[in-house]
Amino acid sequence: DAGVIQSPRHEVTEMGQEVTLRCKPISGHDYLFWYRQTMMRGLELLIYFNNNVPIDDSGMPEDRFSAKMPNASFSTLKIQPSEPRDSAVYFCASSLNRYGYTFGSGTRLTVV
Amino acid sequence: KNEVEQSPQNLTAQEGEFITINCSYSVGISALHWLQQHPGGGIVSLFMLSSGKKKHGRLIATINIQEKHSSLHITASHPRDSAVYICALNNAGNMLTFGGGTRLMVKP
Numbered sequence A: 001d002a003g004v005i006q007s008p009r010h011e012v013t014e015m016g017q018e019v020t021l022r023c024k025p026i027s028g029h030d031y032l033f034w035y036r037q038t039m040m041r042g043l044e045l046l047i048y049f050n051n052n053v054p055i056d057d058s059g060m061p062e063d064r065f066s067a068k069m070p071n072a073s074f075s076t077l078k079i080q081p082s083e084p085r086d087s088a089v090y091f092c093a094s095s096l097n098r099y100g101y102t103f104g105s106g107t108r109l110t111v112v
Numbered sequence B: 001k002n003e004v005e006q007s008p009q010n011l012t013a014q015e016g017e018f019i020t021i022n023c024s025y026s027v028g029i030s031a032l033h034w035l036q037q038h039p040g041g042g043i044v045s046l047f048m049l050s051s052g053k054k055k056h057g058r059l060i061a062t063i064n065i066q067e068k069h070s071s072l073h074i075t076a077s078h079p080r081d082s083a084v085y086i087c088a089l090n091n092a093g094n095m096l097t098f099g100g101g102t103r104l105m106v107k108p
Helices: none
Strands: A005-007 A010-013 A019-024 A031-038 A042-050 A053-056 A065-071 A074-079 A088-096 A099-103 A107-111 B004-007 B010-014 B019-025 B031-037 B043-049 B052-056 B059-064 B069-074 B083-090 B096-098 B102-107
Touching (some): A010 A019, A019 A107, A042 B096, B010 B019, B043 B052, B043 B069, B069 B083
Parallel strands (some): A010 A107, B010 B102
Antiparallel strands (some): A005 A019, A019 A074, A042 A053, B019 B069
């Protein structure tokens, strides 16, 4: 298995633009998580899915952020419109049942 | 007070030294994870513990549930061990709560 695959690895965009981050979890994993990492706040959980259903999105900063999981092999995190304070590394992770997290390589987002 | 506290925040060691990183927490957990993040940014899960001790190569992780404390040990440290080590808790709802990380630098 290639692990959790995220794309793009790096994204630079202008303030106000829409940004879409993508994640392919490990096949067979039933949980998918989106995290954000910044120097100031460390790693934060944004949202997680169980069997493609969003379970807890209380970590999503505001309405500009949305996440979907249309099927077991794909999830997106969208920011619209983007702002400079959204600059961070966004990680996707998946797990089977409740344990055994595997993280993707992350997407480094810079909003200028 | 944070639910997860790691110490030290920064650690510099000479190659070959025995290293200990500590994690204390204040909530009930179902499991504790040790993660490694290299300067390139990728996060690797090293251990998941719910009791006792686990060993993988030069890495050893222990947990004391009663004392709400876990340690990560690195024996015969090497410069390639330089990374940020993060303690994370599995609490209710399968969410991870992260410690602030310990930045380790091993000098040759």
